[in-house]
Amino acid sequence: MMRDGSLNELLLIFLSKKGSYVSGEEISEKFGVSRTAVWKQVNHLRKLGYEIDSVPRVGYCLKRSPDLLLPEEIIQNSRLEFLARKIYHYPSIGSTNDEAKKLAQNGAPHGTLVIAEEQTGGKGRLGRRWVSPPRKGIWLSIILRPSLEPYQAPRITMTCAVAAAKAIRKVTGIDCRIKWPNDLLVKGKKVAGILTEMSADMDSINFVVTGIGINVNNTNFPKEIIETATSLKLASGKNVDRLKILTEFLSQFEVVYRCLEDGEFGKVLEEWRQLSCNLGKRVRIIGRNYELEGLALDVDGNGALLVKTNEGTVERVLSGDVSLRE
Amino acid sequence: MMRDGSLNELLLIFLSKKGSYVSGEEISEKFGVSRTAVWKQVNHLRKLGYEIDSVPRVGYCLKRSPDLLLPEEIIQNSRLEFLARKIYHYPSIGSTNDEAKKLAQNGAPHGTLVIAEEQTGGKGRLGRRWVSPPRKGIWLSIILRPSLEPYQAPRITMTCAVAAAKAIRKVTGIDCRIKWPNDLLVKGKKVAGILTEMSADMDSINFVVTGIGINVNNTNFPKEIIETATSLKLASGKNVDRLKILTEFLSQFEVVYRCLEDGEFGKVLEEWRQLSCNLGKRVRIIGRNYELEGLALDVDGNGALLVKTNEGTVERVLSGDVSLRE
Structure with a gap:
């Protein structure tokens, strides 16, 4: 479902009128499809976990959505x-x-x-x-x-x-x-x-x-x-x-x-x-070809971490694994 | 042709024996296909521009390849x-x-x-x-x-x-x-x-x-x-x-x-x-947000051009359009 990035129009209607009844006739007229086609779509939504009430001659009512990120x-x-x-x-x-x-x-x-x-x-x-x-x-x-x-x-x-x-x-x-x-x-x-x-x-x-x-x-x-x-x-x-x-x-x-x-x-x-939970803390960084310990001073505008080493130099770290030392 | 990255085995044989005759029988036995199938393949290669001589009871001989990067x-x-x-x-x-x-x-x-x-x-x-x-x-x-x-x-x-x-x-x-x-x-x-x-x-x-x-x-x-x-x-x-x-x-x-x-x-x-034709020459560089003129000193191990500007600073240029000034 939804793999092509297009939207389910029926679900959009139900969601916009959540808790209210929408008549099957109204829906079938709006989309130019049969009442049976609407009913099939409703059942499809029910299978996804949507609780949809249906009352003869009144219509459908979306009561509850399932836990889905549709x-x-x-x-x-x-x-x-x-x-x-x-x-x-x-x-x-x-x-x-x-x-x-x-x-x-x-x-x-x-x-x-x-x-x-x-x-x-x-x-x-x-x-x-x-x-x-x-x-x-x-x-x-x-x-x-x-x-x-x-x-x-x-x-x-x-x-x-x-x-x-x-x-x-x-x-x-x-x-x-x-x-x-x-x-x-x-x-x-x-x-x-x-x-x-x-x-x-x-x-x-x-x-x-x-x-x-x-x-x-x-x-x-x-x-x-x-x-x-x-x-x-x-x-x-x-x-x-x-x-x-x-x-x-x-x-x-x-x-x-x-x-x-x-x-x-x-x-x-x-x-x-x-x-941040790093800045101002002592950190240890393990990179591909190096290890570094020091004080995390700041991060710069291109995402690099500025670390003051125990030798007093400031290193600009682009990538690596960080563990907090305190 | 060749869109799937697989090779034309018949062409490989012809190329390996360029100038010599290979019998149709030998080919058809090698690939387990009929002589007619071989003949069709040969015609396919001819359509691509391969000059292939065929002598009855002797076989095929690749004379010339077309100008193709097969x-x-x-x-x-x-x-x-x-x-x-x-x-x-x-x-x-x-x-x-x-x-x-x-x-x-x-x-x-x-x-x-x-x-x-x-x-x-x-x-x-x-x-x-x-x-x-x-x-x-x-x-x-x-x-x-x-x-x-x-x-x-x-x-x-x-x-x-x-x-x-x-x-x-x-x-x-x-x-x-x-x-x-x-x-x-x-x-x-x-x-x-x-x-x-x-x-x-x-x-x-x-x-x-x-x-x-x-x-x-x-x-x-x-x-x-x-x-x-x-x-x-x-x-x-x-x-x-x-x-x-x-x-x-x-x-x-x-x-x-x-x-x-x-x-x-x-x-x-x-x-x-x-x-390089740039190094040691005066260059003008037009980047997205800047223009720079100076002497192209060197290139570094990550592809940046080092340019000594007229003000005497050395700029490290990562991208831009270069024109030679002399």
Whole structure:
């Protein structure tokens, strides 16, 4: 369902009149289809988990939506601009980032969303896997076509991190913090991760795909990550509405992204600093060919972490694994 | 033909025995097909332009190959290693880089080649077009999966430029030079251009596609570029064998690329410097948001041009258009 990015018009009508009755006749006239065709569509929605009441000679009434991140739900429950142009939704997919890259390569527009209820091959940084069980989290990728040079691409990760941290804080009240370069932590445990990928030549970016995985209602993690991972449910002690987190995140993303586009990335950087759990702390960084310990002084406008080493030099770190030392 | 990267076995046999007769019976036994099927295949090759003599009760003899850059010709006329694993050949295509990016996104291996006799939408840097008429040049993209960080990707452009300049010099004797960052010049006119694109996350490169367009036997250029473009034919006064240029380029590429892989990029850099037409000259650089004039001092290991400005500072230039001032 929804694989082609088009919308289910019937569901849009039901959602816009949630709790009220809509007559089958009205619907069949509006779409120029038979009453039987309408009834089939209603049953299709019921199979997805929509509770739809039907009263003879009165009509249909949508009582309750299932816990699904369908494009129609996103559109009905938010006021998005460029992020609502094209939304692809998959019950299950290998990796939303991989799918988004293919779509982008084939011309998908700026702002295209790729959402899955489950990822069977979810990816993190450095080739790691991101556990993405069905309906437990938000597994999402955004296709962007920013006017940035390739070395500025980490700005997109920072934009995404700020938007996600703000959304989580706003909806749940949880003290969610950003860990350089691409994770969100709650009480020191990973609740979300961001993987930004790009297609670029040496002068400019063709497209960026920024993917985010947010653990919302997961409670069981595989052994390898049980000590380091958490979810919003574990942190708050109750189920969290995935759709609310998602729509709030997308709304925040649009606001923060506008700063980036309007040459006001300094504002984003300042929010990032406020939300960071690294700055001012001692850190240890393990890169591909080096190890580094020191004081995390600041992050710069291209996403590099500035670390004052024990020898007193300041290193500009572009990539690596960070652990907090205090 | 050859769109799936598989090879025409009959053509391989003919090429390996060029000038000698191979009996139809031998061929039909070898492939387990009828004599009629062999005859059909022979006619298919004839339609491509292969001159194949056939003598009853003796067999077939390949006399002459057409001017085509077919995978079988490349393999038969070179001793390639990783660049011969998978070769896609197209009579006509939009852009070899675009096709290569799609193939790479779908898992095409390191070293995959995409070759076209014609590009209808050939691309240069900064969104410019690269005129690529049928059979007049080499329009080629190489898929690579190097262990480089994204900021090191310009090394691939430099590798490609060194290999191409050396191949052109060796085959034609023409004094071909590299113009920073991605062109090859003969007597100040552009004879080849390189467009390197990458798919990367913030830590590492997924794949690189480096595309090269070499004007070999073009003699007519569109008005806009008639003053700035040239071809090997125009420069040497005679037709140049495209296949020789291509196979020599690929062989050189393998050698130079091995340096890059073996941590000996310094050698490539030194060759680049020797072949450069910019270093030690006054240059003017027009970037997206700046203009700069000065003395081109050197290029660094990540492809940046070091320019000493009139004010005496040394600027590190990552991208921009360069014109020589003397």
